[in-house]
Amino acid sequence: xxxxxxxxxxxxxxxxxxxSVEEHGLLELVIESADSRFAPRVREAALAAxxxxxxxxxxxxxxEKSALDCTIRARVMTACLRAAxxxxxxxxxxx
Amino acid sequence: xxxxxxxxxxLPETIAGFGKVAAFAGAWASAANRGAPxxxxxxxxxxxxxxxxxxxxxxxxxxxxMTVSFHHHFREGDxxxxxxxxxxxxxxxxxxxxxxxxxxxxxxxLVEHCRxxxxxxxxxxxxxxxxxxxxxxxxxxxxxxxxxxxxxxxxIREGTIRPDVAFLGVPSxxxxxxxxxxxxxxxxxxxxxxxxxARHACSVVLLTDFLEDYPAIPAxxxxxxxxxxxxxxxxxxxxxxxxxxxxxxxxxxxLLIARRAVQAIDxxxxxxxxxxxxxxxGGSSLAAVRFLRELMLERGxxxxxxxxxxxxxxxxxxxxxxxxxxxxxxxxxxxxxxxxAANSRHYEIDATCYADPHAAxxxxxxxxxxxxxxLEIDMAFxxxxxxxxxxxxxxxxGGHSDTAAGSGLAVxxxxxxxxxxxxxxxxxxxxxxxxxxxxxxxTDYGLAVNPRRAxxxxxxxKGGLEVLEIGELREIAERITGVPEPVEHGNRIVxxxxxxxxxxxxxxxxxxx
Numbered sequence: 001x002x003x004x005x006x007x008x009x010x011x012x013x014x015x016x017x018x019x020s021v022e023e024h025g026l027l028e029l030v031i032e033s034a035d036s037r038f039a040p041r042v043r044e045a046a047l048a049a050x051x052x053x054x055x056x057x058x059x060x061x062x063x064e065k066s067a068l069d070c071t072i073r074a075r076v077m078t079a080c081l082r083a084a085x086x087x088x089x090x091x092x093x094x095x
Numbered sequence: 096x097x098x099x100x101x102x103x104x105x106l107p108e109t110i111a112g113f114g115k116v117a118a119f120a121g122a123w124a125s126a127a128n129r130g131a132p133x134x135x136x137x138x139x140x141x142x143x144x145x146x147x148x149x150x151x152x153x154x155x156x157x158x159x160x161m162t163v164s165f166h167h168h169f170r171e172g173d174x175x176x177x178x179x180x181x182x183x184x185x186x187x188x189x190x191x192x193x194x195x196x197x198x199x200x201x202x203x204x205l206v207e208h209c210r211x212x213x214x215x216x217x218x219x220x221x222x223x224x225x226x227x228x229x230x231x232x233x234x235x236x237x238x239x240x241x242x243x244x245x246x247x248x249x250x251i252r253e254g255t256i257r258p259d260v261a262f263l264g265v266p267s268x269x270x271x272x273x274x275x276x277x278x279x280x281x282x283x284x285x286x287x288x289x290x291x292x293a294r295h296a297c298s299v300v301l302l303t304d305f306l307e308d309y310p311a312i313p314a315x316x317x318x319x320x321x322x323x324x325x326x327x328x329x330x331x332x333x334x335x336x337x338x339x340x341x342x343x344x345x346x347x348x349x350l351l352i353a354r355r356a357v358q359a360i361d362x363x364x365x366x367x368x369x370x371x372x373x374x375x376x377g378g379s380s381l382a383a384v385r386f387l388r389e390l391m392l393e394r395g396x397x398x399x400x401x402x403x404x405x406x407x408x409x410x411x412x413x414x415x416x417x418x419x420x421x422x423x424x425x426x427x428x429x430x431x432x433x434x435x436a437a438n439s440r441h442y443e444i445d446a447t448c449y450a451d452p453h454a455a456x457x458x459x460x461x462x463x464x465x466x467x468x469x470l471e472i473d474m475a476f477x478x479x480x481x482x483x484x485x486x487x488x489x490x491x492x493g494g495h496s497d498t499a500a501g502s503g504l505a506v507x508x509x510x511x512x513x514x515x516x517x518x519x520x521x522x523x524x525x526x527x528x529x530x531x532x533x534x535x536x537x538t539d540y541g542l543a544v545n546p547r548r549a550x551x552x553x554x555x556x557k558g559g560l561e562v563l564e565i566g567e568l569r570e571i572a573e574r575i576t577g578v579p580e581p582v583e584h585g586n587r588i589v590x591x592x593x594x595x596x597x598x599x600x601x602x603x604x605x606x607x608x
């Protein structure tokens with residue numbers, strides 16, 4: 001999936017994540033966690049979502065407020081779709 | 096006046112069959128020179144009114160190194176602690192031990208007093224907000240001592256905590272110091288914790304924003320215990336009194352947990368005529384009252400008394416005749432305060448009568464069932480209500496361990512997962528209530544019974560409820576949240592958690608991250 005503009009998704013409400021995806025030469029992932037003890041889990045979840053969509057170059061910022069993995073995945077994917085200018089999710093490609 | 100010349104008569108130094116003679120030396124002489132722990136600073140004065148807090152501090156005899164105490168009946172609306180501590184700092188007094196019954200979010204300004212050496216040591220039931228955050232990071236050299244409400248009464252009566260001056264905010268009092276909590280603009284209801292301080296402190300200063308005509312009786316704190324009275328603009332913010340821990344439950348998850356808890360209590364056979372209950376603060380335990388009431392109406396069952404921690408809901412049950420009496424050590428909202436003023440079967444009790452383990456009997460021992468909240472519960476059913484899963488202090492011991500020990504059935508309710516934090520864990524961050532006092536854990540994913548209570552598990556199963564192992568609840572939680580990295584603690588002890596009998600049940604160490 002190719003990132004062509006800035007896409008954002010999510011909120012900073014408790015249990016949610018705010019994700020922004022921008023054009024960038026390589027893949028850069030910044031995690032800001034409300035609870036740093038879960039930061040490694042959040043990173044894993046975000047990387048898995050990016051890999052699933054085939055995003056290889058982008059600057060991705062995840063600011064999360066104790067969101068669960070499923071929420072991280074949903075917000076990252078939506079932000080990527082918007083940043084790629086796609087209207088619909090490539091459902092067939094998703095696990 | 097000469098000692099032997101009391102009242103103008105010449106008296107012998109001793110009298111056979113009587114003993115040593117302490118001769119009369121003036122109407123107030125013995126009060127001033129007694130050397131007894133209780134100072135009588137204003138005995139004989141028609142009015143104890145002083146013009147300012149600063150003057151009260153001067154005339155209370157407060158010196159550096161002493162202990163001052165407060166109460167937390169104004170909860171998040173308390174204005175007294177900050178007012179008094181600011182005045183104490185202005186007077187240049189330092190190295191104080193402060194012993195409030197508890198502290199809340201509004202007490203963040205105490206951080207500065209700790210930094211400047213005005214406060215050296217803290218005894219409290221709880222800590223929240225900025226002060227708790229800083230204490231957790233090593234603000235004070237001496238560890239904070241966390242006690243339960245019953246444990247505090249015990250410590251004060253036994254002299255472990257000896258308040259030199261109690262500064263007690265009261266919603267109303269007269270010039271002689273007859274004080275009560277249920278009238279005035281800042282009405283907070285029961286003064287149950289403050290009554291202990293008034294009885295055992297070396298001197299007592301009342302602060303009020305509503306001066307009544309003498310005699311303001313019946314009084315919760317009688318004039319015989321009070322040295323000085325200071326009128327201030329405001330002692331409490333009514334909006335803050337019912338804020339925080341007692342928000343009204345609307346969350347469907349909390350309602351679900353509450354309904355399950357009441358089903359389990361019912362299956363345990365507790366809900367019959369004449370039973371008694373207490374519910375703690377926190378959404379699910381407050382919500383449990385609602386379902387309990389519905390069930391009692393449906394069955395035509397009446398409770399003999401409710402204890403606590405009284406809320407508008409329990410006050411309503413008293414008025415409906417569903418509960419025979421309310422024993423109120425602390426009113427959680429303004430409706431409860433109104434009920435205390437209006438209902439003759441709504442009784443104010445002090446913390447000694449409520450939960451003191453070394454008193455000759457206390458009300459918690461009479462409880463059939465208590466519903467309590469928790470931050471964490473572990474595999475041994477130990478409960479943490481004082482530190483977050485990140486190791487930072489953010490709660491209060493309160494009456495948790497007192498009621499769990501005293502009641503016939505101790506039910507702990509909690510959502511299995513909060514945000515990304517599991518409530519059922521391998522090992523709680525800090526033990527406040529030992530697992531041996533906890534009978535039943537109810538979560539939104541199911542309930543677990545302490546293996547010590549095989550009878551209870553059997554009763555619940557017979558009542559058609561599914562009983563899980565506590566380990567199963569932990570596994571479900573872990574599947575949802577994943578396993579966090581461990582908390583990074585330092586080596587410094589920032590808190591000592593006392594069990595209600597004064598023994599140490601756990602330690603809180605500083606957090607680094």
